[in-house]
Amino acid sequence: MNGILIVILAAAVLIGTFGAAISKNPFDKLIYLSMIFAGALPFIIEKGYLDMAIAAAVIVPVTTIITLQAVWRCRE
Amino acid sequence: MIPEITELSLPALICAVAALYSCIRIVLEKNTLRKLPFLNVLTFAVTGIIVLICPTPLGIAAACAYFIGSTLESNAIASTWAKRAEKEKKDAQEKPDGEAA
Numbered sequence: 001m002n003g004i005l006i007v008i009l010a011a012a013v014l015i016g017t018f019g020a021a022i023s024k025n026p027f028d029k030l031i032y033l034s035m036i037f038a039g040a041l042p043f044i045i046e047k048g049y050l051d052m053a054i055a056a057a058v059i060v061p062v063t064t065i066i067t068l069q070a071v072w073r074c075r076e
Numbered sequence: 077m078i079p080e081i082t083e084l085s086l087p088a089l090i091c092a093v094a095a096l097y098s099c100i101r102i103v104l105e106k107n108t109l110r111k112l113p114f115l116n117v118l119t120f121a122v123t124g125i126i127v128l129i130c131p132t133p134l135g136i137a138a139a140c141a142y143f144i145g146s147t148l149e150s151n152a153i154a155s156t157w158a159k160r161a162e163k164e165k166k167d168a169q170e171k172p173d174g175e176a177a
Contacts, residue, residue: 001129008092009125012099012118019103027108027157031115034149035102038095038122041142045126050134053126057142061149068156 001046012039026071030064088128095121112154119146 016035023029037060044053098117105111119142126139 002088005088005092005125005129008096009122012095015099015103025108027153028111030153031102031108031111034115034146034153035099035118038118038146042122042125042129045130045135045138050130050132050138053138054134054141057138057145061145061152064149065152068152072156072160 001042005042009039009042012036026074030067030071034060034064085128088125091121091124091128095125108157109154112150116147116150119143119150 013036016032016039020029020032020036023032037056041053041057044056095118098114098121101114102111102118105114123139123143123146126142127136129135130138
């Protein structure tokens with residue numbers, strides 16, 4: 001991977017982390033969590049762990065859907 | 077063996093610029109529902125980056141799985157948000173009636 005790609009994907013991970021820490025709305029937190037995973041997945045792929053990447057890409061949406069059932073009952 | 081791309085290719089640069097722009101828009105947008113299309117743009121751009129850095133059959137399978145999973149995730153968040161907003165609206169309509177009665 002070249003340098004610009006690494007910088008932009010790392011920026012996505014960092015922006016997602018600070019956004020999830022700062023934001024108050026639980027739905028916004030889930031969006032930022034999805035952003036962290038989007039930034040981190042190409043680094044897993046780049047090292048050649050493709051089976052782990054497939055497993056993570058299937059498991060992360062399932063965990064988000066399970067978390068949404070808890071967020072449904074959460075009052076702002 | 078995965079071929080390593082070290083020179084800057086134009087398609088990967090375009091995908092990276094789209095990803096950066098959508099990240100900035102997600103942070104700056106106030107409304108939660110308006111963040112979700114930009115999250116979709118980010119995941120599409122990341123799918124393109126994955127395919128470009130690893131053009132093997134298993135890499136394409138990984139990109140496929142990520143594409144389907146992330147779209148499902150965004151749709152689940154959007155539909156839960158819409159259902160909850162509808163329920164809160166209904167509760168707000170019922171509450172003044174209950175107080176009046």
